[in-house]
Amino acid sequence: MANSFHFPSYLQQRAALINTRLEQLCPPGSRLQQAMAYCLLAPGKRLRPVLTLAAGELVGGQLEQLMPGALAIEMVHAMSLVHDDLPAMDNDTLRRGRPTCHIAFDEATALLAGDALLAAAFGTLARAPGVQVGQAVQELSQAALAMCQGQSLDLLAEGREITAGELERIHSLKTGALLVAAARIGCLLGSGSALDLERLSTYAQAVGLAFQIIDDVLDATASTTELGKTAGKDQKAHKATFVTVHGVAAARRWAQAALAQAQAALAGYGPSAEPLRALGEYTVSRRR
Protein backbone atom coordinates (compact mmCIF):
# COMPACT_ATOMS: atom_id res chain seq x y z
CA MET A 1 0.00 0.00 0.00
CA ALA A 2 2.78 2.40 0.92
CA ASN A 3 4.16 1.97 -2.59
CA SER A 4 0.84 2.55 -4.31
CA PHE A 5 0.20 5.83 -2.49
CA HIS A 6 1.81 8.81 -4.20
CA PHE A 7 1.84 11.72 -1.74
CA PRO A 8 2.97 14.54 -4.06
CA SER A 9 -0.01 14.05 -6.40
CA TYR A 10 -2.37 13.57 -3.44
CA LEU A 11 -1.13 16.82 -1.89
CA GLN A 12 -1.36 18.65 -5.21
CA GLN A 13 -4.94 17.50 -5.81
CA ARG A 14 -6.07 18.31 -2.31
CA ALA A 15 -4.35 21.72 -2.36
CA ALA A 16 -6.04 22.51 -5.70
CA LEU A 17 -9.42 21.59 -4.24
CA ILE A 18 -8.80 23.78 -1.19
CA ASN A 19 -7.55 26.66 -3.35
CA THR A 20 -10.74 26.57 -5.41
CA ARG A 21 -12.82 26.80 -2.24
CA LEU A 22 -10.65 29.56 -0.79
CA GLU A 23 -11.09 31.57 -4.01
CA GLN A 24 -14.86 31.26 -3.67
CA LEU A 25 -14.55 32.82 -0.21
CA CYS A 26 -12.79 35.87 -1.71
CA PRO A 27 -15.07 37.78 -4.06
CA PRO A 28 -13.52 40.90 -5.62
CA GLY A 29 -14.36 43.94 -3.52
CA SER A 30 -13.06 46.66 -1.24
CA ARG A 31 -9.42 47.34 -0.42
CA LEU A 32 -9.84 45.26 2.72
CA GLN A 33 -11.27 42.33 0.76
CA GLN A 34 -8.41 42.61 -1.73
CA ALA A 35 -5.92 42.42 1.11
CA MET A 36 -7.71 39.41 2.63
CA ALA A 37 -7.58 37.65 -0.75
CA TYR A 38 -3.91 38.62 -1.17
CA CYS A 39 -3.09 36.89 2.12
CA LEU A 40 -5.41 33.93 1.83
CA LEU A 41 -4.75 33.04 -1.82
CA ALA A 42 -0.97 33.47 -1.67
CA PRO A 43 0.74 30.30 -2.85
CA GLY A 44 1.13 27.89 0.05
CA LYS A 45 1.45 24.20 0.72
CA ARG A 46 -2.01 24.00 2.37
CA LEU A 47 -0.63 21.33 4.70
CA ARG A 48 -2.92 22.34 7.56
CA PRO A 49 -6.25 22.11 5.72
CA VAL A 50 -5.05 18.92 4.00
CA LEU A 51 -4.44 17.53 7.48
CA THR A 52 -8.01 18.46 8.50
CA LEU A 53 -9.45 16.64 5.49
CA ALA A 54 -7.19 13.59 5.94
CA ALA A 55 -7.98 13.30 9.66
CA GLY A 56 -11.71 13.63 9.00
CA GLU A 57 -11.68 11.08 6.19
CA LEU A 58 -9.70 8.63 8.31
CA VAL A 59 -12.61 8.51 10.76
CA GLY A 60 -15.23 8.22 8.00
CA GLY A 61 -16.14 11.88 7.34
CA GLN A 62 -17.14 13.17 3.90
CA LEU A 63 -15.19 15.93 2.18
CA GLU A 64 -18.08 18.43 2.13
CA GLN A 65 -18.68 17.96 5.84
CA LEU A 66 -14.99 18.57 6.58
CA MET A 67 -14.31 21.44 4.19
CA PRO A 68 -15.53 24.28 6.48
CA GLY A 69 -13.01 23.11 9.07
CA ALA A 70 -10.20 22.93 6.52
CA LEU A 71 -10.92 26.44 5.20
CA ALA A 72 -11.17 27.89 8.71
CA ILE A 73 -7.78 26.40 9.63
CA GLU A 74 -6.12 27.93 6.57
CA MET A 75 -7.73 31.31 7.36
CA VAL A 76 -6.33 31.31 10.88
CA HIS A 77 -2.93 30.33 9.49
CA ALA A 78 -3.03 33.16 6.92
CA MET A 79 -4.08 35.57 9.66
CA SER A 80 -1.15 34.61 11.86
CA LEU A 81 1.29 35.17 8.98
CA VAL A 82 0.02 38.65 8.10
CA HIS A 83 0.11 39.82 11.72
CA ASP A 84 3.48 38.20 12.49
CA ASP A 85 4.98 40.03 9.48
CA LEU A 86 3.87 43.49 10.71
CA PRO A 87 6.55 46.04 11.66
CA ALA A 88 5.59 45.85 15.35
CA MET A 89 6.24 42.10 15.27
CA ASP A 90 8.76 40.34 12.98
CA ASN A 91 8.85 43.26 10.51
CA ASP A 92 9.22 41.09 7.45
CA THR A 93 8.90 42.16 3.82
CA LEU A 94 8.81 38.83 1.99
CA ARG A 95 6.32 35.99 2.42
CA ARG A 96 5.41 33.12 0.12
CA GLY A 97 7.66 34.66 -2.53
CA ARG A 98 5.82 38.02 -2.58
CA PRO A 99 5.87 41.30 -0.66
CA THR A 100 4.14 40.94 2.71
CA CYS A 101 0.63 42.39 3.01
CA HIS A 102 1.63 45.62 4.76
CA ILE A 103 4.17 46.26 1.98
CA ALA A 104 1.72 45.46 -0.84
CA PHE A 105 -1.09 47.43 0.86
CA ASP A 106 -0.41 49.39 4.04
CA GLU A 107 -0.05 48.65 7.73
CA ALA A 108 -3.61 49.48 8.78
CA THR A 109 -5.04 47.37 5.97
CA ALA A 110 -2.79 44.43 6.85
CA LEU A 111 -3.84 44.69 10.49
CA LEU A 112 -7.53 44.76 9.57
CA ALA A 113 -7.13 41.97 7.00
CA GLY A 114 -5.74 39.74 9.73
CA ASP A 115 -8.58 40.62 12.08
CA ALA A 116 -11.12 40.01 9.34
CA LEU A 117 -9.57 36.65 8.39
CA LEU A 118 -9.71 35.55 12.02
CA ALA A 119 -13.36 36.57 12.32
CA ALA A 120 -14.22 34.96 8.98
CA ALA A 121 -12.54 31.71 10.02
CA PHE A 122 -15.02 31.23 12.86
CA GLY A 123 -17.98 32.13 10.67
CA THR A 124 -16.83 29.61 8.07
CA LEU A 125 -16.32 26.87 10.63
CA ALA A 126 -19.74 27.53 12.19
CA ARG A 127 -21.38 26.75 8.85
CA ALA A 128 -20.24 23.12 9.12
CA PRO A 129 -23.12 20.66 9.50
CA GLY A 130 -23.52 18.52 12.60
CA VAL A 131 -23.68 18.77 16.34
CA GLN A 132 -19.93 19.08 16.97
CA VAL A 133 -19.68 22.66 15.71
CA GLY A 134 -19.59 24.24 19.16
CA GLN A 135 -16.73 21.94 20.17
CA ALA A 136 -14.90 22.62 16.90
CA VAL A 137 -15.21 26.39 17.43
CA GLN A 138 -13.76 25.99 20.91
CA GLU A 139 -10.81 24.01 19.49
CA LEU A 140 -10.08 26.70 16.90
CA SER A 141 -10.36 29.42 19.54
CA GLN A 142 -7.90 27.64 21.82
CA ALA A 143 -5.44 27.15 18.97
CA ALA A 144 -5.59 30.82 17.93
CA LEU A 145 -5.10 31.86 21.55
CA ALA A 146 -2.11 29.53 21.85
CA MET A 147 -0.57 31.05 18.71
CA CYS A 148 -0.87 34.55 20.20
CA GLN A 149 0.66 33.33 23.44
CA GLY A 150 3.50 31.63 21.55
CA GLN A 151 4.24 34.69 19.44
CA SER A 152 4.26 36.84 22.57
CA LEU A 153 6.69 34.52 24.37
CA ASP A 154 8.83 34.33 21.22
CA LEU A 155 9.12 38.12 21.06
CA LEU A 156 9.96 38.29 24.77
CA ALA A 157 12.66 35.65 24.26
CA GLU A 158 14.45 37.51 21.46
CA GLY A 159 18.07 38.29 22.25
CA ARG A 160 18.19 36.35 25.53
CA GLU A 161 19.22 32.77 26.34
CA ILE A 162 16.33 30.37 26.70
CA THR A 163 16.24 26.75 27.76
CA ALA A 164 15.40 23.81 25.49
CA GLY A 165 12.18 23.39 27.48
CA GLU A 166 11.11 27.00 26.91
CA LEU A 167 11.93 26.63 23.23
CA GLU A 168 9.79 23.54 22.85
CA ARG A 169 6.93 25.25 24.66
CA ILE A 170 7.08 28.28 22.35
CA HIS A 171 7.07 26.07 19.28
CA SER A 172 4.27 23.94 20.57
CA LEU A 173 2.18 27.11 21.02
CA LYS A 174 3.19 28.83 17.78
CA THR A 175 3.02 25.87 15.41
CA GLY A 176 1.84 22.76 17.22
CA ALA A 177 -1.47 24.09 18.50
CA LEU A 178 -2.90 24.88 15.05
CA LEU A 179 -1.77 21.53 13.60
CA VAL A 180 -3.37 19.74 16.54
CA ALA A 181 -6.55 21.78 16.04
CA ALA A 182 -6.48 20.97 12.31
CA ALA A 183 -6.49 17.24 13.06
CA ARG A 184 -8.96 17.45 15.94
CA ILE A 185 -11.44 19.61 14.02
CA GLY A 186 -11.29 17.16 11.11
CA CYS A 187 -11.94 14.33 13.55
CA LEU A 188 -14.83 16.18 15.24
CA LEU A 189 -16.53 17.18 11.98
CA GLY A 190 -16.06 13.62 10.70
CA SER A 191 -17.70 12.29 13.90
CA GLY A 192 -14.63 10.37 15.08
CA SER A 193 -14.56 8.59 18.44
CA ALA A 194 -12.80 9.75 21.60
CA LEU A 195 -10.02 7.25 20.83
CA ASP A 196 -9.62 8.67 17.30
CA LEU A 197 -9.42 12.15 18.79
CA GLU A 198 -6.69 11.10 21.20
CA ARG A 199 -4.61 9.29 18.57
CA LEU A 200 -4.91 12.12 16.06
CA SER A 201 -3.91 14.66 18.71
CA THR A 202 -0.77 12.69 19.53
CA TYR A 203 0.02 12.34 15.83
CA ALA A 204 -0.50 16.04 15.10
CA GLN A 205 1.49 17.19 18.13
CA ALA A 206 4.48 15.13 16.99
CA VAL A 207 4.12 16.25 13.37
CA GLY A 208 3.93 19.85 14.58
CA LEU A 209 7.17 19.48 16.48
CA ALA A 210 8.92 17.88 13.49
CA PHE A 211 7.52 20.60 11.23
CA GLN A 212 8.88 23.41 13.37
CA ILE A 213 12.30 21.79 13.77
CA ILE A 214 12.59 21.43 9.99
CA ASP A 215 11.44 25.04 9.58
CA ASP A 216 14.35 26.09 11.77
CA VAL A 217 16.76 23.83 9.84
CA LEU A 218 15.59 25.30 6.52
CA ASP A 219 15.89 28.86 7.84
CA ALA A 220 19.53 28.11 8.65
CA THR A 221 20.45 26.05 5.56
CA ALA A 222 18.24 27.06 2.61
CA SER A 223 18.28 30.26 0.55
CA THR A 224 15.61 32.95 0.46
CA THR A 225 14.73 31.95 -3.12
CA GLU A 226 14.24 28.31 -2.13
CA LEU A 227 12.04 29.26 0.82
CA GLY A 228 10.00 32.07 -0.72
CA LYS A 229 10.52 33.93 2.55
CA THR A 230 13.50 35.63 4.14
CA ALA A 231 16.10 32.99 5.08
CA GLY A 232 18.61 33.22 7.92
CA LYS A 233 16.48 35.65 9.87
CA ASP A 234 16.43 33.59 13.08
CA GLN A 235 20.17 33.86 13.52
CA LYS A 236 20.14 37.50 12.49
CA ALA A 237 17.51 38.22 15.15
CA HIS A 238 19.53 36.18 17.70
CA LYS A 239 16.40 34.12 18.00
CA ALA A 240 16.49 30.86 19.91
CA THR A 241 15.56 27.99 17.57
CA PHE A 242 16.20 24.24 17.59
CA VAL A 243 19.18 24.93 15.34
CA THR A 244 20.72 27.83 17.24
CA VAL A 245 20.31 25.91 20.52
CA HIS A 246 21.20 22.35 19.40
CA GLY A 247 22.83 22.61 15.93
CA VAL A 248 21.59 21.31 12.55
CA ALA A 249 22.53 17.62 12.99
CA ALA A 250 20.89 17.23 16.39
CA ALA A 251 17.82 19.14 15.17
CA ARG A 252 17.41 16.72 12.25
CA ARG A 253 17.70 13.72 14.60
CA TRP A 254 15.10 15.28 16.87
CA ALA A 255 12.73 15.75 13.93
CA GLN A 256 13.15 12.06 12.99
CA ALA A 257 12.31 11.01 16.55
CA ALA A 258 9.16 13.15 16.48
CA LEU A 259 8.20 11.60 13.15
CA ALA A 260 8.56 8.10 14.63
CA GLN A 261 6.26 9.13 17.46
CA ALA A 262 3.69 10.44 14.96
CA GLN A 263 3.76 7.19 13.00
CA ALA A 264 3.37 5.15 16.19
CA ALA A 265 0.16 7.04 17.01
CA LEU A 266 -1.30 5.78 13.70
CA ALA A 267 -0.35 2.13 14.34
CA GLY A 268 -3.96 1.18 15.08
CA TYR A 269 -5.13 2.20 11.60
CA GLY A 270 -4.76 0.33 8.32
CA PRO A 271 -4.14 1.63 4.79
CA SER A 272 -6.70 4.43 5.28
CA ALA A 273 -4.07 6.27 7.37
CA GLU A 274 -1.63 6.29 4.45
CA PRO A 275 -2.21 10.00 3.64
CA LEU A 276 -1.43 10.95 7.24
CA ARG A 277 1.68 8.74 7.32
CA ALA A 278 2.91 10.29 4.08
CA LEU A 279 2.13 13.78 5.36
CA GLY A 280 4.33 13.07 8.36
CA GLU A 281 7.20 11.89 6.13
CA TYR A 282 6.81 14.93 3.93
CA THR A 283 7.01 17.27 6.91
CA VAL A 284 10.53 16.06 7.62
CA SER A 285 11.81 15.56 4.05
CA ARG A 286 10.52 18.84 2.55
CA ARG A 287 12.92 21.43 1.16
CA ARG A 288 10.76 24.52 1.76
Add this chain to the structure above:
Amino acid sequence: MANSFHFPSYLQQRAALINTRLEQLCPPGSRLQQAMAYCLLAPGKRLRPVLTLAAGELVGGQLEQLMPGALAIEMVHAMSLVHDDLPAMDNDTLRRGRPTCHIAFDEATALLAGDALLAAAFGTLARAPGVQVGQAVQELSQAALAMCQGQSLDLLAEGREITAGELERIHSLKTGALLVAAARIGCLLGSGSALDLERLSTYAQAVGLAFQIIDDVLDATASTTELGKTAGKDQKAHKATFVTVHGVAAARRWAQAALAQAQAALAGYGPSAEPLRALGEYTVSRRR
Protein backbone atom coordinates in the same frame (compact mmCIF):
# COMPACT_ATOMS: atom_id res chain seq x y z
CA MET B 1 -44.20 50.85 34.70
CA ALA B 2 -41.99 53.41 32.99
CA ASN B 3 -41.86 55.31 36.26
CA SER B 4 -41.10 52.26 38.38
CA PHE B 5 -38.15 51.22 36.20
CA HIS B 6 -34.91 52.92 37.23
CA PHE B 7 -32.41 52.49 34.40
CA PRO B 8 -29.24 53.80 36.12
CA SER B 9 -29.47 51.20 38.89
CA TYR B 10 -30.43 48.47 36.41
CA LEU B 11 -27.41 49.34 34.26
CA GLN B 12 -25.13 49.49 37.28
CA GLN B 13 -26.27 46.09 38.55
CA ARG B 14 -25.97 44.44 35.16
CA ALA B 15 -22.57 46.01 34.50
CA ALA B 16 -21.35 44.78 37.90
CA LEU B 17 -22.55 41.26 37.08
CA ILE B 18 -20.80 41.36 33.70
CA ASN B 19 -17.63 42.76 35.22
CA THR B 20 -17.49 39.90 37.72
CA ARG B 21 -17.77 37.38 34.90
CA LEU B 22 -15.19 39.21 32.77
CA GLU B 23 -12.77 39.14 35.70
CA GLN B 24 -13.21 35.37 35.97
CA LEU B 25 -12.14 35.13 32.32
CA CYS B 26 -8.88 36.94 33.12
CA PRO B 27 -6.69 34.94 35.48
CA PRO B 28 -3.34 36.55 36.32
CA GLY B 29 -0.66 35.29 33.96
CA SER B 30 1.72 36.13 31.16
CA ARG B 31 2.36 39.58 29.73
CA LEU B 32 -0.17 38.82 27.00
CA GLN B 33 -2.81 37.81 29.54
CA GLN B 34 -2.10 40.96 31.52
CA ALA B 35 -2.64 43.04 28.40
CA MET B 36 -5.88 41.20 27.61
CA ALA B 37 -7.12 41.88 31.13
CA TYR B 38 -6.02 45.52 30.88
CA CYS B 39 -8.20 45.95 27.78
CA LEU B 40 -11.13 43.82 28.82
CA LEU B 41 -11.46 45.03 32.42
CA ALA B 42 -10.97 48.74 31.67
CA PRO B 43 -13.90 50.72 33.03
CA GLY B 44 -16.68 50.82 30.47
CA LYS B 45 -20.43 51.22 30.30
CA ARG B 46 -20.94 47.58 29.21
CA LEU B 47 -23.90 48.73 27.09
CA ARG B 48 -23.38 46.02 24.47
CA PRO B 49 -23.41 42.99 26.80
CA VAL B 50 -26.28 44.56 28.76
CA LEU B 51 -28.14 44.74 25.45
CA THR B 52 -27.48 41.02 24.84
CA LEU B 53 -28.86 40.10 28.24
CA ALA B 54 -31.89 42.40 27.91
CA ALA B 55 -32.74 41.12 24.42
CA GLY B 56 -32.41 37.51 25.56
CA GLU B 57 -34.52 38.05 28.66
CA LEU B 58 -37.20 39.82 26.65
CA VAL B 59 -37.75 36.60 24.68
CA GLY B 60 -37.69 34.42 27.80
CA GLY B 61 -34.01 33.44 28.08
CA GLN B 62 -32.27 32.86 31.42
CA LEU B 63 -29.22 34.92 32.42
CA GLU B 64 -26.83 31.94 32.53
CA GLN B 65 -27.84 30.87 29.06
CA LEU B 66 -27.24 34.38 27.71
CA MET B 67 -24.05 35.25 29.55
CA PRO B 68 -21.58 33.60 27.08
CA GLY B 69 -23.08 35.79 24.35
CA ALA B 70 -22.81 38.93 26.47
CA LEU B 71 -19.17 38.24 27.37
CA ALA B 72 -18.26 37.44 23.76
CA ILE B 73 -19.77 40.72 22.58
CA GLU B 74 -17.77 42.73 25.12
CA MET B 75 -14.58 40.88 24.12
CA VAL B 76 -15.06 41.77 20.46
CA HIS B 77 -15.74 45.37 21.47
CA ALA B 78 -12.57 45.51 23.59
CA MET B 79 -10.61 43.97 20.73
CA SER B 80 -11.81 46.62 18.29
CA LEU B 81 -10.79 49.40 20.68
CA VAL B 82 -7.25 48.11 21.23
CA HIS B 83 -6.61 47.64 17.51
CA ASP B 84 -8.23 50.94 16.50
CA ASP B 85 -5.96 52.75 18.96
CA LEU B 86 -2.75 51.32 17.44
CA PRO B 87 -0.28 53.73 15.76
CA ALA B 88 -1.05 52.27 12.31
CA MET B 89 -4.73 53.11 12.82
CA ASP B 90 -6.05 56.00 14.94
CA ASN B 91 -2.80 56.29 16.94
CA ASP B 92 -4.51 57.19 20.19
CA THR B 93 -2.93 57.33 23.63
CA LEU B 94 -5.95 57.64 25.93
CA ARG B 95 -8.89 55.24 26.26
CA ARG B 96 -11.42 54.82 29.05
CA GLY B 97 -9.44 57.32 31.11
CA ARG B 98 -6.17 55.37 30.94
CA PRO B 99 -3.19 55.00 28.60
CA THR B 100 -4.08 52.84 25.60
CA CYS B 101 -2.79 49.26 25.59
CA HIS B 102 0.17 49.84 23.29
CA ILE B 103 1.28 52.73 25.55
CA ALA B 104 0.84 50.74 28.78
CA PHE B 105 2.47 47.64 27.26
CA ASP B 106 3.96 47.75 23.74
CA GLU B 107 2.69 47.64 20.18
CA ALA B 108 3.27 43.93 19.56
CA THR B 109 1.56 43.01 22.82
CA ALA B 110 -1.43 45.25 22.05
CA LEU B 111 -1.73 43.69 18.60
CA LEU B 112 -1.61 40.16 20.03
CA ALA B 113 -3.97 41.05 22.88
CA GLY B 114 -6.56 42.15 20.32
CA ASP B 115 -6.11 38.96 18.30
CA ALA B 116 -6.36 36.87 21.44
CA LEU B 117 -9.51 38.68 22.61
CA LEU B 118 -11.14 38.08 19.24
CA ALA B 119 -10.25 34.39 19.33
CA ALA B 120 -11.38 34.08 22.96
CA ALA B 121 -14.71 35.73 22.15
CA PHE B 122 -15.65 32.91 19.80
CA GLY B 123 -14.52 30.25 22.24
CA THR B 124 -16.60 31.86 24.98
CA LEU B 125 -19.67 32.13 22.77
CA ALA B 126 -19.33 28.49 21.66
CA ARG B 127 -19.67 27.38 25.28
CA ALA B 128 -23.26 28.64 25.36
CA PRO B 129 -25.80 25.85 25.74
CA GLY B 130 -28.41 25.10 23.07
CA VAL B 131 -28.70 24.41 19.39
CA GLN B 132 -28.39 28.01 18.19
CA VAL B 133 -24.66 28.28 18.89
CA GLY B 134 -23.60 27.80 15.25
CA GLN B 135 -25.94 30.59 14.17
CA ALA B 136 -24.76 32.84 17.02
CA VAL B 137 -21.11 32.29 16.02
CA GLN B 138 -21.96 33.26 12.46
CA GLU B 139 -23.65 36.45 13.69
CA LEU B 140 -20.60 37.42 15.74
CA SER B 141 -18.30 36.65 12.83
CA GLN B 142 -20.32 38.85 10.49
CA ALA B 143 -20.33 41.70 12.98
CA ALA B 144 -16.57 41.53 13.50
CA LEU B 145 -16.04 41.46 9.73
CA ALA B 146 -18.31 44.48 9.35
CA MET B 147 -16.32 46.37 11.98
CA CYS B 148 -13.08 45.72 10.08
CA GLN B 149 -14.72 46.84 6.85
CA GLY B 150 -16.06 49.98 8.52
CA GLN B 151 -12.72 50.86 10.06
CA SER B 152 -11.03 50.35 6.69
CA LEU B 153 -13.53 52.62 4.90
CA ASP B 154 -13.20 55.17 7.70
CA LEU B 155 -9.43 55.32 7.30
CA LEU B 156 -9.76 55.62 3.52
CA ALA B 157 -12.25 58.49 3.99
CA GLU B 158 -9.94 60.54 6.22
CA GLY B 159 -9.19 63.96 4.81
CA ARG B 160 -11.59 63.74 1.87
CA GLU B 161 -15.22 64.82 1.44
CA ILE B 162 -17.73 62.00 1.84
CA THR B 163 -21.48 61.94 1.31
CA ALA B 164 -24.05 61.55 4.07
CA GLY B 165 -24.85 58.11 2.66
CA GLU B 166 -21.24 56.97 2.85
CA LEU B 167 -21.02 58.32 6.37
CA GLU B 168 -24.09 56.40 7.51
CA ARG B 169 -22.72 53.23 5.90
CA ILE B 170 -19.39 53.57 7.70
CA HIS B 171 -21.12 54.09 11.03
CA SER B 172 -23.49 51.24 10.47
CA LEU B 173 -20.48 48.96 9.88
CA LYS B 174 -18.27 50.34 12.66
CA THR B 175 -20.86 50.63 15.43
CA GLY B 176 -24.22 49.36 14.26
CA ALA B 177 -23.20 45.83 13.30
CA LEU B 178 -21.95 44.87 16.77
CA LEU B 179 -25.01 46.34 18.50
CA VAL B 180 -27.25 44.43 16.11
CA ALA B 181 -25.24 41.26 16.77
CA ALA B 182 -25.50 41.91 20.53
CA ALA B 183 -29.30 41.95 20.31
CA ARG B 184 -29.58 39.08 17.82
CA ILE B 185 -27.22 36.80 19.76
CA GLY B 186 -29.21 37.48 22.94
CA CYS B 187 -32.38 36.61 21.05
CA LEU B 188 -30.88 33.44 19.55
CA LEU B 189 -29.45 32.17 22.84
CA GLY B 190 -32.78 32.98 24.52
CA SER B 191 -34.60 30.96 21.82
CA GLY B 192 -36.60 33.91 20.50
CA SER B 193 -38.84 33.59 17.43
CA ALA B 194 -38.10 34.85 13.92
CA LEU B 195 -40.39 37.81 14.63
CA ASP B 196 -38.46 38.63 17.83
CA LEU B 197 -35.24 38.47 15.85
CA GLU B 198 -36.55 40.88 13.24
CA ARG B 199 -37.91 43.37 15.77
CA LEU B 200 -34.75 43.31 17.86
CA SER B 201 -32.60 43.81 14.77
CA THR B 202 -34.59 46.91 13.78
CA TYR B 203 -34.37 48.21 17.35
CA ALA B 204 -30.63 47.63 17.60
CA GLN B 205 -29.88 49.12 14.20
CA ALA B 206 -31.67 52.33 15.17
CA VAL B 207 -30.05 52.43 18.61
CA GLY B 208 -26.68 51.91 16.95
CA LEU B 209 -27.21 54.87 14.67
CA ALA B 210 -28.33 57.09 17.58
CA PHE B 211 -25.36 55.90 19.61
CA GLN B 212 -22.85 56.82 16.92
CA ILE B 213 -24.41 60.22 16.26
CA ILE B 214 -24.22 61.06 19.97
CA ASP B 215 -20.62 59.80 20.03
CA ASP B 216 -19.83 62.34 17.32
CA VAL B 217 -21.72 65.08 19.18
CA LEU B 218 -19.82 64.33 22.39
CA ASP B 219 -16.49 64.28 20.56
CA ALA B 220 -17.25 67.81 19.35
CA THR B 221 -18.81 69.23 22.53
CA ALA B 222 -17.44 67.43 25.62
CA SER B 223 -13.97 67.59 27.16
CA THR B 224 -11.36 64.85 27.25
CA THR B 225 -11.84 64.54 31.02
CA GLU B 226 -15.59 64.08 30.66
CA LEU B 227 -15.15 61.44 27.95
CA GLY B 228 -12.21 59.52 29.37
CA LYS B 229 -10.82 59.49 25.82
CA THR B 230 -9.30 62.14 23.59
CA ALA B 231 -11.99 64.70 22.65
CA GLY B 232 -12.12 66.76 19.47
CA LYS B 233 -10.05 64.27 17.54
CA ASP B 234 -12.56 63.87 14.69
CA GLN B 235 -12.25 67.49 13.69
CA LYS B 236 -8.51 67.43 14.18
CA ALA B 237 -8.25 64.44 11.85
CA HIS B 238 -10.60 66.16 9.36
CA LYS B 239 -12.75 63.12 9.82
CA ALA B 240 -16.26 63.08 8.37
CA THR B 241 -18.76 62.64 11.20
CA PHE B 242 -22.45 63.42 11.62
CA VAL B 243 -21.38 66.64 13.28
CA THR B 244 -18.75 67.78 10.80
CA VAL B 245 -21.15 67.00 7.92
CA HIS B 246 -24.46 68.19 9.39
CA GLY B 247 -23.68 70.28 12.50
CA VAL B 248 -24.49 69.62 16.17
CA ALA B 249 -28.18 70.63 16.14
CA ALA B 250 -29.10 68.55 13.09
CA ALA B 251 -27.12 65.61 14.46
CA ARG B 252 -29.09 65.71 17.73
CA ARG B 253 -32.39 65.80 15.81
CA TRP B 254 -31.24 62.84 13.76
CA ALA B 255 -30.41 60.90 16.90
CA GLN B 256 -33.91 61.61 18.26
CA ALA B 257 -35.49 60.32 15.06
CA ALA B 258 -33.44 57.12 15.28
CA LEU B 259 -34.53 56.71 18.90
CA ALA B 260 -38.18 57.01 17.90
CA GLN B 261 -37.64 54.29 15.32
CA ALA B 262 -36.04 52.04 17.94
CA GLN B 263 -38.96 52.52 20.32
CA ALA B 264 -41.46 51.79 17.53
CA ALA B 265 -39.79 48.42 16.93
CA LEU B 266 -40.58 47.51 20.56
CA ALA B 267 -44.26 48.51 20.32
CA GLY B 268 -45.40 44.87 20.24
CA TYR B 269 -43.91 44.17 23.69
CA GLY B 270 -45.28 45.06 27.11
CA PRO B 271 -43.46 46.10 30.28
CA SER B 272 -40.82 43.38 29.76
CA ALA B 273 -39.25 45.60 27.07
CA GLU B 274 -38.74 48.43 29.59
CA PRO B 275 -34.97 47.80 29.93
CA LEU B 276 -34.52 48.03 26.16
CA ARG B 277 -36.66 51.20 25.96
CA ALA B 278 -34.63 52.81 28.73
CA LEU B 279 -31.37 51.69 27.10
CA GLY B 280 -32.47 53.49 23.94
CA GLU B 281 -33.24 56.67 25.88
CA TYR B 282 -29.91 56.45 27.67
CA THR B 283 -28.04 56.14 24.38
CA VAL B 284 -29.23 59.59 23.34
CA SER B 285 -29.18 61.37 26.72
CA ARG B 286 -25.76 60.14 27.92
CA ARG B 287 -22.91 62.58 28.59
CA ARG B 288 -20.01 60.23 27.87
